[in-house]
Amino acid sequence: xxxxxxxxxxxxxxxxxxxxxxxxxxxxxxxxxxxxxxxxxxxxxxxxxxxxxxxxxxxxxxxxxxxxxxxxxxxxxxxxxxxxxxxxxxxxxxxxxxxxxxxxxxxxxxxxxxxxxxxxxxxxxxxxxxxxxxxxxxxxxxxxxxxxxxxxxxxxxxxxxxxxxxxxxxxxxxxxxxxxxxxxxxxxxxxxxxxxxxxxxxxxxxxxxxxxxx
Numbered sequence: 001x002x003x004x005x006x007x008x009x010x011x012x013x014x015x016x017x018x019x020x021x022x023x024x025x026x027x028x029x030x031x032x033x034x035x036x037x038x039x040x041x042x043x044x045x046x047x048x049x050x051x052x053x054x055x056x057x058x059x060x061x062x063x064x065x066x067x068x069x070x071x072x073x074x075x076x077x078x079x080x081x082x083x084x085x086x087x088x089x090x091x092x093x094x095x096x097x098x099x100x101x102x103x104x105x106x107x108x109x110x111x112x113x114x115x116x117x118x119x120x121x122x123x124x125x126x127x128x129x130x131x132x133x134x135x136x137x138x139x140x141x142x143x144x145x146x147x148x149x150x151x152x153x154x155x156x157x158x159x160x161x162x163x164x165x166x167x168x169x170x171x172x173x174x175x176x177x178x179x180x181x182x183x184x185x186x187x188x189x190x191x192x193x194x195x196x197x198x199x200x201x202x203x204x205x206x207x208x209x210x211x212x213x214x
Contacts, residue, residue: 111160
């Protein structure tokens with residue numbers, strides 16, 4: 001029985017590896033250590049791998065909005081905003097469809113192509129001030145500065161989930177360069193939601209971001 005199960009499992013993993021792969025930039029609750037990441041891996045672990053840390057090539061408004069304190073990236077190059085730090089995932093077509101579902105595409109979010117700079121690991125250790133900022137969150141270099149000072153970066157085109165519709169008043173400071181739920185918690189326990197509750201909340205959020213004043 002165990003060998004049959006192992007063969008079936010290996011076949012499943014092989015099929016997942018043979019699917020077309022897509023690059024997806026994540027900046028909010030889907031990042032490693034953030035509220036939605038565990039849920040993502042629970043369903044799609046074999047279909048998703050982390051390529052590395054990345055930062056948007058251009059500055060986009062990353063804002064926290066609605067009563068739930070949700071992070072939204074707005075698809076407008078805005079030079080008063082900041083380059084946004086996140087992670088680059090490699091996902092199967094099956095996982096990409098699951099992400100579309102999680103992000104309520106195209107009702108709440110829309111999936112668009114953008115260019116990011118991917119940080120390439122080097123043997124050299126980062127300077128102390130960079131390591132301190134990245135590991136402890138203490139004042140130091142901002143995420144975009146950390147990426148700019150990396151020994152090696154490579155440009156990648158990838159998918160990114162932007163807010164689909166919004167009130168223009170949302171595009172206003174403060175703009176963030178990085179989202180961390182430990183510093184700016186969501187006012188929502190994602191893990192405790194039923195699918196019905198989640199869909200209702202998404203409808204409320206979609207309505208709020210279109211009509212709410214800042």
